[in-house]
Amino acid sequence: MHYVIVGNSAAAVGAVESIRRVDPRGEITVLSAEAEHVYSRPLIAHLVAGEVKENQMAYRPADFYTAHSVRARLGERVSAVDCARRRVTLASGETIGYDRLLLTTGSAVTRPSVLDRQLEGLVTFQTYADARKVLALLRAGKRQAVVVGAGLIGLRAADALKKAGAAVTVVEFLPRVLTRVLDAEASALVENLLRESGLNVLTGRAVREVLAREGAVSGVVLDDGEKLACQILVAATGVKPDLALAGDLATDHGILVNEYFQTSYSTVYAAGDVAQTRDLPRGVPRVNANWPNAHAQGRIAGLNMAGRPTPYPGSLGMNTVTFGGVPVISLGVFDPEAEEEKGYEVKIRKNPDRHIYQKLVFKENRLKGAIFIGDLGYCGAVKDMIAEQLLTGIIKDAILEEKYQLYGFLRKRRAEKLEGKQIRWPESYTSAQKYVKSFNEETWTERERDLRPW
Ligand SMILES: Cc1cc2nc3c(=O)[nH]c(=O)nc-3n(C[C@H](O)[C@H](O)[C@H](O)COP(=O)(O)OP(=O)(O)OC[C@H]3O[C@@H](n4cnc5c(N)ncnc54)[C@H](O)[C@@H]3O)c2cc1C
Structure with a gap:
């Protein structure tokens, strides 16, 4: 064979x-x-940032x-x-x-024709070879960078360049950053974080022209005529x-x-x-x-x-990144408004002063997606619940509050995973159901209703 x-x-x-x-x-x-x-592809950003060798x-x-x-x-x-x-x-x-x-x-990598040129300093950010080119430019004293595209790869590149000592401007055509990863509110929070961390972020703007001198990038002209000088130009417009x-x-x-x-x-x-x-x-x-x-x-x-039939249950959309020390995670259906299907239910908990935003997306009593910024809470358990499409039962109202039902749930999950105990999960609970006053470990029904506001 x-x-x-x-x-x-x-x-x-x-x-x-x-x-x-x-x-x-x-x-x-x-x-x-x-x-x-x-090699580990995600590490190329850390290599440029000087965080790994x-x-x-x-x-x-x-x-x-x-x-x-x-x-x-x-x-x-x-x-x-x-x-x-x-x-x-x-x-x-x-x-x-x-x-x-x-x-x-x-x-x-996909890039618009304006960025599809062979010029010293014009790079993509996808491979080890790309990272080496960026490092060589930095070593040669190039310190002004423009990153086109504020998706995950563009922002990782921008963050890495900034950590390596470059002055970085991010140019994004869409009105907000990380459109494919976050909803509008989370995206605004991250944009603030990026600005606070020292990046210049321009949204709703496009590169109209790349300026070059002797075969090397010298700057870009934006759609409104503004000129930005740069010797490093990263095309991160999509993959x-x-x-x-x-x-x-x-x-x-x-x-x-x-x-x-x-x-x-x-x-x-x-x-x-x-x-x-x-x-x-x-x-x-x-x-x-x-x-x-x-x-x-x-x-x-x-x-x-190799001849051992093994079915794959399926995949989960998952993105994790840290900006300015603040962790950002999105899982599954993070923005129901952008989905074709309707009927999602959303729970949000936030504290903008502390850069915290937590969002859970439910449908038919199952967790479909989540965003965690600033406070990862029970993100690991949430990821499992989305991946396994477990019925959420009373957990629905307890996850972000980290209430006792959640601890009971996690204890059971742990027993199920580590000790192989078979757990029967409730089949029919919805939080709209009339609540049951006594908590019953067997039937996994609610002891009291959470009246705290979300
Ligand atoms: C900067 C950056 C940061 C990232 N950070 C994260 C992160 O933090 N977390 C995360 O989960 N994911 C991250 N990713 C995404 C992650 O790297 C990819 O999901 C992952 O690498 C996909 O692996 P793969 O094996 O499918 O293909 P790839 O890693 O894309 O590898 C493709 C392979 O195919 C080869 N190839 C392609 N065409 C041909 C051809 N015609 N002939 C021969 N060989 C060919 C290439 O040489 C390469 O070896 C990041 C990606 C980038 C670029």
Whole structure:
């Protein structure tokens, strides 16, 4: 059996490790356009910020490939996949046959034509190589930066550049930051945090022109004519699943896969940022691009490829970031107003003076999403409740208040998870139900109603 894996990141590592667990003898070839030993992509921001060193970037030890008997061909781009003939073609023209193929090509950067130029100082922020370019610019004394795009990657880049000593302006076309991660209120809170931390944030503005001198960026002109001088220009205007190798595989936003990660060709699998999997809270296919999802998907895809059928329950949209020391987390359905489906119920608890904003989103007595800023409260338990789509019962009114029902719930969860005790969760409770005065551990009904205002 010859397994070929295109990509060498979170999903690929998960796949290699689980294939080897099931099949110690099959051949594994990893093909990656990037030349580096497998590294932790999220750390590139910390590398630029000076918070981690190059020797801390590796995601697995130096002997990872040999220890797993993997033929790693790093720095080799695949240019085409022929699913019918079961072979891939490299950019060099060489072809490699496979029995099982896994595509883990991740996300591709998208940028408007105005930012799509070859200039010294104009960079994207997606790879180790990008981070090295930024570090070289900083070492050469370039200290004025403009980051275009206030999504997670743009803001991570901006934060890192600021920590590295650059004066940074963020230019965002939309009226607010982190539109794909936060609701409007949370977004305003984060924007204040960013400004307080020393970033210049311009929303509702676009770059009209890039100014260059002798092949190097010297500034940008915004849509209202304002000029900003800069020697570092980061294009962080978006990413999307990299479908360059998808060919005639069935795709939507990403490559469509079944619960065993098979694409429309049964010998071709896809996992990680490039794949569209069942979104746990919404129950529909969606690309939920993050590191833990990619790794888990690769791990399960690997088991299936090696002949151990293992269904994947689905993925959860999850984003975590810290700005100015304040943690920001969003999970699942964080902004019901932006959803096609209606009928969500929202509970919010906030204290703007302390940069605290907590929001829970419910539907049909299940938690569908959340935002936590400043105070993570029971974020871990909330994440589990969203991922497992548990009925929330009385917990609905107790989570943000951290009341005794919550402690009872967490105790039971702990017993269930760590001690393997079977817990029967209530099937029908809704907080609109007439409350029951005595608390009953067996039926998990309410002892008293929380009358404190939200
Ligand atoms: C700056 C930054 C910060 C991030 N921070 C976080 C974070 O804090 N938390 C979090 O959960 N996620 C974070 N992410 C997202 C996370 O890194 C991704 O979700 C994760 O890396 C996806 O893993 P993957 O294995 O699907 O693909 P990727 O990591 O995108 O890797 C794709 C692989 O495919 C290879 N490849 C692509 N095309 C070809 C080809 N044609 N031929 C050969 N090889 C090819 C590439 O070389 C690469 O090895 C961050 C991302 C960035 C850019």
